[in-house]
Amino acid sequence: MAVRADARRQPPLRRVPARRGGGWLARDHRRYALLFLLPALAVLIGVIGVPLLDVLWLSLHDGRGVETGEFVGFEHYTELVTDAQYLASLLRTIVWVAGTVALSMVLALAVALLLNRLPRWAGLLGIVVLLPWAMPRVASGIIWKWMFNDQYGVVNWLLTSLGFERFDGFSWFAQGETAFVAIGTASVWQRVPFLAIALYGALSTVDRAVLEAARVDGAGSLRILLRITLPMIMPVLLILIVLSSISSFNSFDYVFVMTTPAGGPNHETELVSILTWVTGFGLLEQGRAAAIAVTSLLVLSALTAVYYRLSREERT
Amino acid sequence: MVLAAFGSSGDGGTAGGTESGTLEIWLSDWGPEYEPYWAQIADEFSTDGVEVELRFVGGNDAHQQYVTAISSQTAPCIGLVGNTWVPEFASLGALRPTGQSPDDVKEQYVSAAADSVTYEDEVYGYPWNAAVRALVYRADLFEQAGLEPPATWDDVVDVGLAFQDAYPDMYGFGVAGGGQWYYLPNVWAWGGEIATQDDGTWASRMNEPEAVDAYSFYAGLLTEHGLSPEGAMNWNGGDLVNAFSQNEIGMFVAGNWDLKSLLLQNPEMESKVATAPMPSGPAGNNATFLGGSDFVIFEGCELPEKSEEIIDYILDPERLVEITSQLGFMPAKLDALELESTTGSYSSELWNVFPAQLETARFVPTTPAWGGVEATGELVNALHAIIGGSAPRDVMDDLAQTMDDTLGDG
Structure with missing residues (x-):
């Protein structure tokens, strides 16, 4: 009865003619909706639910290789809290996410503003800009690795030609910091296109009349950008930041392809994703690897919750 | 493998000729230059109800493919595998012992190659290629x-x-x-x-x-x-x-x-x-280090004697040197290596250092x-x-x- 009382208080979204004792469809439509949803639901449970539970289960065991191993409870998790290697990789990943997301958002915004200024060229430029995004990351990773090669790489050649002599034969992958510069460049190059196109879409929804009005009132370009354009696209901007943080946290391919051994030199580019891989497929410690994966899942779930919230606010 | 199960004449047969079915060979060394060689071997032994099938299992996931095949009991009869995998596969109980003694094997093969097929005093393979x-x-x-x-x-x-x-x-x-x-x-x-x-x-x-x-x-x-x-x-x-x-x-x-x-x-x-x-x-x-590859026969093979026959045929010194000289690698079998380094592609001054180096080569733990x-x-x-x-x-x-x-x- 309570439900009915509620329903009466709120105006219905759409007026559905109430037919007392109406057709089977109206009476059972909830049940049928469920029936029609079942196939999709089964697939989702199969491809997401089951593996997820499997990883959780595995993380509570001392699995080696293909064996599930003995049940050890939360031992892997309590170990992780004090594990220097894990904590270092987590910190590294956070810095990596912050750095690459900030840089790619700024660049993407610049590209989007440019596209917005050149509406006639936007179509063509859009295609050109999308190319890096469409390229397989392993392939582009190998190309970037070559471009940053100490002896034959075009990056060192370019920097040396510009007068930076110290880059003659400079080894980018000899230290973690410079290796991250190389990997980060590749990663930012890859993700800017998608962000730029999305931001361009958002920019085109900004009412030109508002911008005109501001200009008439004497506002400069920078002021218009900071006070009008950015606030108006803020919801989209925030959603993109969250989405791109999620994908940045999961970065694996560029580090894997560009460093020797993966995460090297000497663990200095070891992100959590790489550590998970090394633990699971190098050391074959499946249980511990599963535990690391679950901790990553928690971080990503938190980010996803933020995303969900933001996108709901965006719709209303 | 199903076909092999139906076609097989009991417990491995008493003589090589009585076995029949499909005999799979998985190869990790491959390339256009190897193709005629393996095709000829497959032809040679595809007789009397036996069909030899070749499959290329190479690249970065070759090891994974073998491990999967072993755990799902779909491993081939013969595998040509990276020599560092032999102890691992042997420890899984996946390989058929050759029945030779470790000492005999030491006498026939480059010492480190013999080590590669020996696991816990039992011999599990036949070294093919030795690299150094x-x-x-x-x-x-x-x-x-x-x-x-x-x-x-x-x-x-x-x-x-x-x-x-x-x-x-x-x-x-x-x-x-x-x-x-x-x-x-x-x-x-x-x-x-x-x-x-x-x-x-x-x-x-x-x-x-x-x-x-x-x-x-x-x-x-x-x-x-x-x-x-x-x-x-x-x-x-x-x-x-x-x-x-x-x-x-x-x-x-x-x-x-x-x-x-x-x-x-x-x-x-x-x-x-x-x-x-x-x-x-x-x-x-x-x-x-000694690198290279070994032939192994997997435990579930329905045609073990035929498999041994094929491997014996391949490892015949003259026949072996023909292919190693043509393709430029070194046989791990001493009689063939001797031939290869005196008359084959490793006989020149430039290449002769490698057979000599095999003597001090060692195998991984x-x-x-x-x-x-x-x-x-x-x-x-x-x-x-x-x-x-x-x-x-x-x-x-x-x-x-x-x-x-x-x-x-x-």
């Missing part, structure tokens, strides 16, 4: 500068520096900091051991002084002596071949396959290169967990840490600790 490293240098430039190839690792430093004095645009020695195979054997040359088994338990010995010194010395080639560009800390075999062919380095440690690909890509180099044995370490030996040790990347990370300036002792203590964790899983 030696020193390759620029004979033309060495001669002009009046230099001799180094005989010891200390000489590598002296000769390398003298080479750099004579050719200021080049580096003296190609360091391969990204490829553990290029410096891990130095632990033996320094008188140490990588890992040894005691009372059935494997333990790392990489934190003993010999191993620490061997690693420090190799790091020093780069940091102290500058015998390679800084980026060489990530170099691997392919990078060495590149650098050498680009006139960037004067000498490097090269596998016989490295030299082969160098000359295939740069035929003009043939008149400029020469080879010398691996430099010796302070312990007086120049031990190096024969623990099933060795693959895991390699896969962690820690053997490379340790060198990188020393190059990066960390205290060698601490680095090697950490390495030994990680290795022990992994070896304990075996």
Whole structure:
């Protein structure tokens, strides 16, 4: 009865003619909706639910290789809290996410503003800009690795030609910091296109009349950008930041392809994703690897919750 | 395999001719140049109700494919597998013992290759291809500068520096900091051991002084002596071949396959290169790793005798040398190796160093967990840490600790 009382208080979204004792469809439509949803639901449970539970289960065991191993409870998790290697990789990943997301958002915004200024060229430029995004990351990773090669790489050649002599034969992958510069460049190059196109879409929804009005009132370009354009696209901007943080946290391919051994030199580019891989497929410690994966899942779930919230606010 | 089950005439048959069904051979060494050879073998043995099927199982996931096949009991009859996988597969109970004694095998094959098929005093395979490293240098430039190839690792430093004095645009020695195979054997040359088994338990010995010194010395080639560009800390075999062919380095440690690909890509180099044995370490030996591949017969094979027949046929010395000479690799079987190095493609002065080097070649520790040790990347990370300036002792203590964790899983 309570439900009915509620329903009466709120105006219905759409007026559905109430037919007392109406057709089977109206009476059972909830049940049928469920029936029609079942196939999709089964697939989702199969491809997401089951593996997820499997990883959780595995993380509570001392699995080696293909064996599930003995049940050890939360031992892997309590170990992780004090594990220097894990904590270092987590910190590294956070810095990596912050750095690459900030840089790619700024660049993407610049590209989007440019596209917005050149509406006639936007179509063509859009295609050109999308190319890096469409390229397989392993392939582009190998190309970037070559471009940053100490002896034959075009990056060192370019920097040396510009007068930076110290880059003659400079080894980018000899230290973690410079290796991250190389990997980060590749990663930012890859993700800017998608962000730029999305931001361009958002920019085109900004009412030109508002911008005109501001200009008439004497506002400069920078002021218009900071006070009008950015606030108006803020919801989209925030959603993109969250989405791109999620994908940045999961970065694996560029580090894997560009460093020797993966995460090297000497663990200095070891992100959590790489550590998970090394633990699971190098050391074959499946249980511990599963535990690391679950901790990553928690971080990503938190980010996803933020995303969900933001996108709901965006719709209303 | 289903077909084989129906076609098989009981428990493996009494004579080779009574077995029938499908006989699968999985090969990891492949390429257009191998195709006619294997096609001919398949034809030869596809008779009397037996059909030989060939499958290429190569690339980075070859190991994974075998492990999956073993756990789902769909492994082939014959596999030509990387020799470091044999102890692992044997420990899983996946391989059929050949019935030979380890001593017999030692007499027939290159010693380290015999080790590769021996697991816990039982023999599980037939070594096919033996691969080994030696020193390759620029004979033309060495001669002009009046230099001799180094005989010891200390000489590598002296000769390398003298080479750099004579050719200021080049580096003296190609360091391969990204490829553990290029410096891990130095632990033996320094008188140490990588890992040894005691009372059935494997333990790392990489934190003993010999191993620490061997690693420090190799790091020093780069940091102290500058015998390679800084980026060489990530170099691997392919990078060495590149650098050498680009006139960037004067000498490097090269596998016989490295030299082969160098000359295939740069035929003009043939008149400029020469080879010398691996430099010796302070312990007086120049031990190096044995690479290569072994034939194994899997436990579930329905046609074991036919499989043995095929392998015997392939390993017949004259027939074997025909293919090794044509394709330019070394047979692991001693009678064939003898032929290969006296009359085959390894008989020339340039190539003769490799068969000789096989005598001092050693096999990786024969623990099933060795693959895991390699896969962690820690053997490379340790060198990188020393190059990066960390205290060698601490680095090697950490390495030994990680290795022990992994070896304990075996």
